[in-house]
Amino acid sequence: MQTHGPEPLAGEGQAGQRTGEVLLDVANISLRFGGVNALTDISFNVREHEIRAIIGPNGAGKSSMLNCINGVYAPQQGAITFRGQTFKHMNSRQVAEMGVARTFQNLALFKGMSVLDNIMSGRNLKIKSNLLWQALRIGPAVREEIQHREAVERIIDFLEIQAYRKTPVGQLPYGLQKRVDLGRALAMEPQMLLLDEPMAGMNVEEKQDMCRFVLDVNQEFGTTVVLIEHDMGVVMDISDRVVVLDYGKKIGDGTPQEVRNNPDVIRAYLGAEASSNPPQGH
Amino acid sequence: QAAEQFVPLLVYRTGQFAPLGIPWADGKQDYLKLVNARDGGVNGVKLTFEECETAYDAAKGVECYERLKTKGTGASGFDPQSTGITFAVTDKAYNDKVAIETPGYGLSQSVDGTVFEWNFPLLGTYWTAADVMLQDIAKKEGGSLKGKKIALVYHDSPYGKEPIPLLQKRAAAEGFEVSLFPVTPPGVEQKSTWLQIRQQKPDYVLFWSAGVMTPAGIREAQASGYPREKMYAIWWAGSDHDVKDIGAGAKGYNAITIHNSAAQDKVHDDLKKFVYDKGQGSGPATSVGTLAHTRGMMISMLQVEAIRAAQEKYGKGKALTSEQVRWGYENLDLTADKLKALGFGEVMRPVKTSCSNHMGTDWARIVQWDGGKWEIKSDWYQADKTHIDPLVKEFSAKYAKDKNVKPRTCG
Amino acid sequence: MFYRENGQFKSSYSADLALFPVAQDRWAMWGLLAVCFVVVPFVASDYVFRAVITPFLILSLAAIGLNILVGYCGQISLGTGAFMAVGAYAAYNLQVRIEGMPLLLSLLGGGLCATAAGVLFGIPSLRIRGLYLAVATLAAQFFVDWFTNRMKWVTNDSSSGSVSVANLQIGGYAFETPVQKYLLCLSIVALFALLAKNLVRGAIGREWMAMRDMDVAAAVIGIRPVYAKLTAFAVSSFIVGLAGALWGFVHLGAWEPAAFGIDKSFQLLFMVIIGGLGSIAGSFFGAAFIVLLPLFLNYVPHWLGLSISTATASHLEHMIFGALIVFFLIVEPHGLARLWSTARQKLRLWPFPH
Amino acid sequence: MGFFLETVFGGLMAGMLYALVALGFVLIFKASGVFNFAQGAMVLFAALAMARYAEWFPQWFGFQSLLLANLLAFAAAVATMVVVAWLIERLALRRLVNQEGITLLMATLGISYFLDGAGQLLFGSATYKIDVGMPKDPMMVLENTFQGGLLLSKEDLYAAMIAAMLVALLTLFFQKTRTGRALRAVADDHQAAQSIGIPLARIWVIVWSVGGIVALVAGIIWGSKLGVQFSISLVALKAFPVVILGGLTSVPGAILGGLIIGVGEKLSEIYLGPFVGGGIENWFAYVLALGFLLVRPQGLFGDKIIDRV
């Protein structure tokens, strides 16, 4: 994306000193579903501009954590502070307005809509013209539509999905759908991007592309990224800090190196072999 | 090429009301066939006809009306077989100059020919029907209704609501009480209605029902112990098929009729001889002579006589326009002798219409189901005009005002 | 071969955002409109206008309204008849109670009242979904049926509960003949179809579709379910109410509550499903299918010179109609509109198979 | 008090009758995820078959016994409904595997038109009689306790008992058999069910046959009450709020829903109706269902509506 996304924050975003203030602080979150403790007393923070990974075995509560931040789930306990504002429970709309975007593990695309419409819908928050103008589609409404369309086209170029613009997303192969999902999130021009297994179901080449997108977004616009991923290669390579969850509890937090050497993490998640040599290649 | 006169037949042989619609439609068609077969048409003018299925649906009825109104030399009057369709085509008929014949249904105020030039509610309306029912009840009660409780259980639609103004007027005048029990169509389940009736114990129940509501109501009356002898049904709820299957359970159930359904007259014999024996009957021979079938034949007969009357004026042996046939409707004069000659002598009362009176006759009588067949229970009553006429005036004046119709003067 | 996009390059986003980006479509559309406004009035008979085209147009409009709700926003409604009734009766009351009320304002006023009713009955949709929501709309249906039957003032104290309107005039111009009425309907339908199309391809349309396809994800990107659903109910009921007013005023002229009964609701739902959920053009296809096919089937025996009884013909008609519905669904579950676009896609590739 | 009890009891009976029709909806929905619009048409078709066979067989085979006629007619009607189910699977459902619910709903609508037409074409559209010897006259109970006693309809009582039996059987079928579980799987995901070897064709024929037989029982009971004619397909409209209230996927829900709707609508009509002009029970049933749904959006016993991301 060559042009303005969200305004780079106070000049500090670029290389050099990468991370800044604490942007998001999660304090003592607990979440239960009936008898299942999905999250137990989880606390961690995310700094501005960093790439923060959340890892953990299946069912550890990673997706649930994102859902709490997003306001999809209401945790029974704990508080979430975003940009200095503290919430017990956030409502999805507020979260979106504050600049948090999100992709989904199980693909929550709008199946009946085209790629273009899916990504355009990410910009709906920014649309100002009212119903009547939209119905008449004259003057400001059209101008607005074109202006957003331009922004979306840049995202489409960036993600290299030009050829599928008008295809209904339901017909795309899985990997491309993941990309559209990312596109929709990017269209919101978020300050913070929550990615739930964005690289599942991709081969190495495609994962590399995806990493590229994530890194570009992170570096060029200073967008903070929270990333859930099972591919340790990716996590180790691109993240700044890693949280490890297991059975709803936090068992590790630190730089990739620290986490990789944490015995709890090795036992619960990585397995002895995986920690000693990266899973991809030899 | 001999002249031909086109008769449109709006019918419903399918849908909710088919059990009534089928014999009715058969009767209408059979009589036209009979006239063609026996008399070679009306003064040599062959009757042609075409059925159009409405399924009792107003929109479909409108489509049928539009489709058939200009056929031949013009449709010779429509019998829409439905109150809803009548409403929908009344205005159109006014513009198209086609007569609408609604024997025993339609708008009660359309008796007034000065306002409703094109409508012919021949033989009776729901107001005359309600009036005659009350007369019969009064007679049973020794002449007066004072202090009685009368319930109206009705199909909750314009059709079922028609008698209400008259009932209320008479109740106020004669000191009896009317209570209203609407039944939401189709009326398959009427327990609450009949529980209320069981609780309030009205002396009589007037039953303005249609279709499946009728057997459901009779069954429920039976199940809640309300005597069927105290029920008076409108003519659309008093056909054979309404009670046949209930048999003894409906014993005592009264219905009003505009004709002697029970009677087998010459027209039935002719029909058998000229139509059914030749294998040209429209329906099963068993339905000939049932109430609905006979009513269908009467309706066609009235139409044929209107055509005949109009031919007297506009030229015998000619095919007439819709507008000309209307004149015939307005100048019907079927005396007892004429009816006898037509084979309807035993079946119905004389009919005479005029510019201001589009009903022609308002006599009716009560029949009762004896568990196996209908029995004539009363002599003919004529509707009491004292309450009906002012109502007709009032309602047709309102209609004229709403619609910007300038009443004609009949002279 | 005939349908090539080659050489048509879009050089601006506004060109790509145009209603019909492909030139052939654009011409076809102008052609169609020209035929409808100029040619049809001269060739069709009164019967065709009154019994075929006018009802088709009005029901198409209602179907568009419903399609917005069901097809675009994913809220199943079985109360369309009720909203049509509200539109019709409200317009009627405006017309008879306010001296000199312009016809167009009455019609629009009918639409607005329907909007209010639609929003009211749409509130449960915030909690209830899918087929369960059908209950809320059915409640609307039966309640309005009852209300129009029971409240005398609704029908201006008409004794029988049926009402009628006469003298349709706009600015002194009377709409009396079938052709005039047809043109009135055509203009209104064309205008509202365009407005509806604009809405569904704009931001609000995307909100509706997002709610339909995946409401949790929609909420996460900042779409307010309350706003999206209620606007869908509002816009939908407005159009449906307007169609209802037209149905009463222009098509029927006089009507009783049964004219807007549950049958109408079902009929309209069938139209949008058969035509194609989430497609404005589909609403027209669906209305054509449901309105015209039975008429057509009705004529077939005549054309073939068969003399079968009315009842048999009518039963056969039902059977064939039912069978055709199933047949079309098998060929294309997403409705006639999708079938049409697949056909177009084939044309585009023709003569190559793929 | 006596009257109140009578009302409640009347409501319970009516509710059972609704439940009987509702059951057909639930069965097919639970087992294939299809909201079967044709249920009303199936009730009509089955009842017509039953009524006409019972009329024809004695004529064709020359016997008199009403019992024999009824038994034969019932057997033949069951066979007819199985054939109908088989045809529906063959000609429609099979080709609509894995389509969305609304498409399938629409297909059942087509089926319903077809059955309406075919039923009346084959069996006629007048009123026909089903006489399975249901008692029609009322009985009085508790005459000493209440003034005037309580009036009960025996016919309703019998019908309610039959409905209860049917429900018990079906509940067992769903809970205890392997097929029951497979049916629920099919409702969730046609394709996945296929992929693990559940033969959709066979399952659907079974389900629609059972649905047809339930329709037949409902048709016999309603038909012996009202006579068999087109209108009995309209009782499906009465069953609709019942299914929704009880939960689309729950057999016991259909019964409980039926009872609640039955009692609710009778009470409302009798105690509320007079104040607003009467005739309210129809919409009141829906409003009642709506009220419950606002508390439990999936109906009383329906499967929870799942939304997860």
Added chain:
Amino acid sequence: MTEPLSNSPPPLLDVNGIEVIYNHVILVLRGVSLNVPEGKIVALLGGNGAGKTTTLRAISNLLAGERGVVTKGGIRLRGERIENLTPADLVQRGVVQVMEGRHCFAHLTIEENLMTGAYTRSSKGEIAANLEKVYAYFPRLKTRRTSQAAYTSGGEQQMCAIGRALMANPSMVLLDEPSMGLAPQIVEEVFNIVQDLNHKEKVTFLLAEQNTFMALKYADYGYIMESGRIVMDGAASDLATNEDVKEFYLGVGGGERKSFKDVKSYKRRKRWLA
């Protein structure tokens, strides 16, 4: 294309030049041929949209529900043409597919999901044994056995889907992206299970995978697809050492594993090269 394992017995599954069209117009497979010998593990590799899933659907006859049809070519199982069989018939013949994207029965509990997997099995004892086996493979499922499948995590659902297929005691399994969404440990486990079943119970596998490294590690033979065609095939060990495969599918071009961080505009470079 070379005939794989040419001197081995006739293949269990033989796909011959099939062409698949979705929705009457979208041509997705353009003449795909492949062989799966009895008792082997064959991997089907390729990028997004290459047509792997479509190939598997064509084999298991699940295309109809997606409005796809096989328009050319033929598929044989043990020499028998199977295009006209129903998926249920195929399961009867021992071929089960694990669908991409899990497809658990949302309203059924995990255990009920597994039990429906045994629909074609009638022996109670066998079913119980299979259930135990699946629970042994995936202990996580046992702890969640009474949860409705919809409320389990993505990975748990994936395990459930695989376990459900195993409940049918299949002789051949078509696995579509089994590793997707699974934690590395579990991925390892899944492949171990595959190997286990293959060795001990002689189950044949055709597996479509994105995780090329793992797939080639465990498979005997591999096919690589691109845009609806098979572009390369060979023994897994050969493929794993092939330079192109290494570069495009294993991310170890030039012998060195590259950090994900350092890969710059990979796609674009590839396009220039093309």
